[in-house]
Amino acid sequence: MSRNFMRSSSWNFLQLARYGRTANHSQFSSSNIFFHLEEDDLSGEDTSSLADSQEDFDSAILFGMLRGNVVGLRYYSGVVNNNEMVALQREPNNQYDRNAVKVNNVNGEQVGHIKKELAAALAHILDQKMAKIEGVVPYGAQNAFTMPVNLSFWGRAENKQAVLDHMMKYGFRLGPIPNSLQLGHGSAKSKSERAGPSYRAPILPAVQMTTEQLKTEFDKLFEDLKEDDKTQELEPAETIGTQLLSHQKQALSWMVSRENTEELPPFWEERNHLYYNTLTNFAEKQKPENVRGGILADDMGLGKTLSVIALILTNFYDGRPFPTKKIKKQELAESDVLKSNMSQKQFKAAKKTELSTDSRKESETLSQEASSSRPKRQKARKTKYTYSSASEEDEAWLPRKVKAPAECTLHDDDLFANALFGLPTAVRKKKNKKGVTVSQSISKAGPEGQRRTTLIICPLSVLSNWIDQFEQHIKPEVHLNIYIYYGPERTKDPKVLSDQDVVVTTYSVLSSDYGSRSESPLHKVKWLRVVLDEGHTIRNPNAQQTQAVLSLEAQRRWILTGTPIQNSLKDLWSLICFLKLKPFTDREWWHRTIQRPVTTGEDGGLCRLQALIKNITLRRTKTSKIRGRPVLDLPERKVFIQHVELSEEERQIYESLKNEGKAVISRYVSEGTILSHYADVLAVLVRLRQLCCHPFLVSSALSSITTTADSTPGDVREKLVQKIKLVLSSGSDEECAICLDSLNMPVITYCAHVFCKPCICQVIQHEKQEAKCPLCRGSLRLDQLVECPQEDLDSSINKKLEQNWMCSTKINALMHALVDQRRKDATVKSIVVSQFTSFLSVIEVALRESGFMFTRLDGSMTQKKRTEAIQSFQRPDAQSPTIMLLSLKAGGVGLNLTAASRVFLMDPAWNPAAEEQCFDRCHRLGQTKKVIVTKFVVRNSVEENMLKIQSKKRELAAGAFGKKKSSSSQLKQARIEDIRTLVDL
DNA sequence: ACCGCCGGGTGCC
DNA sequence: ACCGCCGGGTGCC
Incomplete structure (x- = not known):
């Protein structure tokens, strides 16, 4: 590698990391300690010449x-x-x-x-x-x-x-x-249970973590604001068939009041007929419109979906519930048939089809499946799903429930409108595409005109959950029109959408529609309400997806997320923009009034942020209490850290690799070039972490990364291959900066940035010759993309496994615990988690040897296989596997593994939040047993040092988002210290 | 702008 | 007077 390439590639590598910090969408999340250390390390480099004109004046x-x-x-x-x-x-x-x-x-x-x-x-x-x-x-x-x-x-x-x-x-x-x-896997099933080899118990006692150590920064923001007006409860409309829990009634009450409020938005006051903003001292005559919505930031599993469904039906129109008045039953039944909607069973059938298809392509023809299997007649059902198909489209835009006959009278319309809104209506004649004149009711009165449709945008993985929940919670006799805007047959007619009660779509559909702007019916409808499920997916303000969401027109806006602030305060900005909170929708005012005051630790900065968040957010954690009782009667959860000692042989290998790594790192330290050799440092650390798990994990392919040679084009390619392997095996949060999802068919660009292959190909296609890397704006060419030879990493492991299997300290500790558990209670199921999928493969061998039935879930599996794995694990029967091997980052947020009550975290993650999220996959609503989490940590190793740095960072963070940092040189020194701590230098 | 500046009118005391 | 002074016209960038 030439000096020149080395410099530029490593620079880009770092740049990528830094970008992850500033825009929060790199595959390295800022929570990754390494890259967190990056920050403004590049400030001395020639950054200004690069098109990185992001306004990152964070360290200003x-x-x-x-x-x-x-x-x-x-x-x-x-x-x-x-x-x-x-x-x-x-x-x-x-x-x-x-x-x-x-x-x-x-x-x-x-x-x-x-x-x-x-x-x-x-x-x-x-x-x-x-x-x-x-x-x-x-x-x-x-x-x-x-x-x-x-x-x-x-x-x-x-x-x-x-x-x-x-x-x-x-x-x-x-x-x-x-x-x-200064204001300013394939699942493997073993034969029969047999004893297998015996495993020693760990010598060291397990240490339990305190709840304080588990507390997140975000929750600290809410700590001293528990004396809220958010404790009022509201019974849902009678159309809701489910009894709401107290905290859900509170959420409903709060959401309804926020939608109907006439209060001024935060930081606005009325002063002698003018409206003043107390942050900017701006005043205007026009009353600033209040945010009719907010952020429902409840922890996962508290019922955000149910709360929103209750909201839709309870505050359907102008403070009134969804009409329960029955419209002529015959007509209804008739209209159902005419509209040819799917039955519940058929929908479920369609859903399976959906899941069997790769979620990223979103190419399955859901609606085709649906319409081809559609019966001629069917009974009325609780929830109607409207699907678009060519034959239906022309009629679908007719008023809901009643298909108006061509000679529909004014009287009928009035009846309809009154039944719906209880409001006077005007009637106007309209022609549909076939030229049949029909009448359509239009509400004259009411501040919201005829808007009545709620748009729900969610990740594909939870789309079916929404439909299930609507079915579950709405009484059977209630006819709510739901349109699933998804699949190639989806309507192009905004009118079809605006005549629904609820439209459900996915972020990717919305985003791809937005790409062909003029065609997007979603962007033509004036929505009553838009709900963003997993709303933090819009945290990257530059992503097309975010733009697509922000350009929707709606009166009431809701964000559902368990993690409003994932990495930094910046994450909040997109959310605030979506809520249309003046004056923060303008980046400058957000920066000047909130972000900078908080990050620089300016007086009152945090208070402002608190006031802002308090005003627009409802947040309860699983440990929150209502009248002294926990919101959820979840069984208790205990987290233990199990320290283990490496065996002599393991220690020998570890020490020799460590000394090798130390030598390299100390050379960089003394040269003062450590911060520009991040890839090398990372490689050393990854290998040490892998050694803590099992010596087989250390890939020989990675070890050559530190060698420097002259670069031929083949060499450059080889370096890129190594780099992508490093990224993929480092256990950092691998996320594609384009789709913000975990990497699918990862490829590395010439500028050393990793993306999903489909994502980056789309970029290149779209921008043609002009294509630039979304992260560094380096030029992009299709023929320069390098794929990771997937077989390499795994096959080398498999060869080793086939040839001579051996145990490791951690596997020993795990197997001891599992065997012990099986002896005590064979029905208890466990999740075994690692960041290294190759480690999961090694563990598989040990599990088979001891006759455990297990299944596996990792990022490389198709959506269909994932579903199969989850379903087989969740089954209560005796043939169901008792162990789930899980890769830390696999599965979406909604992953439900409540069948398990034991979690074994095989290696510490850089991001404690990722660990937490993993535990929550079984510690959630539906869990009946006490959950015990065991984190294995190797004594006197990088792992222990990782924990040290984690807690040190927590202390340093002090205030929610980190007060004014020390000088840049102090910061650099601190980073170097961190690296030295990690390798005991 | 209750200024400064410009350019035309004007011109002993 | 190729000045000074006066007072009207005028006025962001």
Whole structure:
């Protein structure tokens, strides 16, 4: 590898990691300790020349302040108040001055211009993004011609001097900082049970973790705000057939009140007939519209879906429930047939078809399956599913429930409308495509017009769950129209959608529709309500998916997520945008008023964030209590850390590899180049972690990564192959930056970024010659993508396994526990989790030897096989496997493995949250037994050091999102210390 | 703008 | 006076 390539590739590798931090969509999540350490490590590199123009002024410091003037006030309509924040915007095409800088108020209305002499100095700084300049008008807001403006200059520390010098050249000296102005598998079944080899019990006692250690940062935000007005309960509409739990009634009450509220949004006050924003000091006559929605951030398993279903039916229209009034029964039955919807059974059949197909392609013809197997007649049922097919489309847009005959009278329409809304209606004539004139009722009154449709957007994996739950919880006699907008036969007609009560679709369908904008019926409907299930999937503001969601038109907006803040405060911004919270939908105001104050630890910053989140979020954890009783009567859960000691042979191999790694790392440390050799450091650590599990895991293919040679094109390719293997085996959160899902057919780009093959191919196709890497904007070519030779990693393991099987300390400890458990109670099921799927393969051998029945779930399995594995494991019969081998990242959030009550975490994860989520797959609603989690950690190894660093990070985080960090050099030193800690240097 | 600047009108004291 | 001074016209970038 040439020096040059080494530099650029490693730079990109790092860049990828850093991007993961800033945009939270890299395969390395920021929770990954390594990459967390990255942060602004690249600040010294030539980042500015790269198109990485993301506004990451996260680590911005204040350079200084300057008083300037805003001129030309009389030409613009934008007004400001004293002390109001203003935004500066370059106007390079101004015909009078290429240096022009506009001054806008919070609403984006132009107030004036920066006086030209100053603008001449500022233009370069703004254009080169050397600093971000923020303005506040201190006084003189009422002036007719000019007004003063206090400008504060923010940027990366390394740009400070250049900015000061530049300003000086133009005769401006930045002043000091006035304190007051800082606002600113295939499943394998063994034969019969037999004893198998015996395993020793671990020598060291298991240590239980305290609940405090398990507490997440997000929950800390809610801690001192338990004295809420969110304890009111509301019984759901009678159309809901399920008895709601107390906390679900609270959720319902809170959601209904948020949808119907007339209160001002957070940080707004009414002051003498004007509406003031207390953060920006912006005021306007028009009342800022309240957010009719919010974030339901309950823990997984508390019933968010049920709460939303209850909301839809309870607050169906204008504070009223879904109508229960029966419309002529005959007509109803008739309409059901005419609409040819699927029966429940058929839907389930269709669902299986759906699951058998690769979820990513979303190409199965759900509706075709449905319509081909559709019966001629069927009984009325509780929930109607409307499917689009060519023959139905023309009629489907007719008013719900009643297919209006062509000669439909005004009277009938009125009846219909009244039954629906209890409101006066007007009737207008409309022609459908066939030219048959029918009548359609349109509600005249009501602030929401005729909107009545709720759009639910969810990941494909939970789509069927929504349908199941609608069926389960709505009384049989209630006829709610649900349209599943999915599959190639989905309607193109927005009218079909807007005549439903509920439309359910997936993020990927929405996103692909959005790609052909003019065609998307989803974007033409004025929705009553849009619900985002697993709403954190829109956390990357640059993703097309997010754009597709944000461009939906809706009055009531809800986000369901158990993890609103996954990595950083930034995750919240997309959510806030979706909720249309003024003024935060504009990135600048979000930064200035919330994000920066919090991250820099500014006074009151956290309080603001708390106030904001408290206002729009309802969050209960499984341990939350209502009137002193836990919201869910979940059996207790205990987490034990089981330390194990390596055997002498293992220790020998470990120490020799460790010393080898130490030598490499200490050389980098002394050269001061460690931070630019991350791939090497990572490789060392991965190998050590693998050794802690089983020596077979250490792939010889990875060991050559540190060798440096001259690069031929073949070499470059080989390096890329090694890099992708490293990424795939590192156990870090492998996520595709495009689909934000776990990697499917991973490929690595020439610039060393890893994506799903289908995802990146789509990008290349779409952008043709111009295609650029979504992460670093490096050029992309189809023929330069390198795939991971999948067979390599696994086959080498399989060969070793076939040839000479051997045990390991961890396998010994696991098998001891499993055998012991089987002796005590053979019905207890266990989940065995590892980040290394190859380790799962090794464990398989041990399980077979001891006659355990097991199944396996990992990321390489098709959706169909996954479902089979889950179903067989969840079955209560005696033939059902008692052990599930699970790869840490496999399966979506909804994965339900409640059949298990024991979890064995074979190796510590970088991300404690990933561990937590894994435990929750069995510790959730439906779990009847006490759950015991065992984390195996090898004494005196990287694993133990990983735990040390994790807890050290937790302490450092102190405030929810980490206060002002130390200087960049201190940070770098800290990272180096972390690496040294990991290898005992 | 109750300013600054511009350019025309004007011109002893 | 190729000045000074006066007062009207005028006004972002």
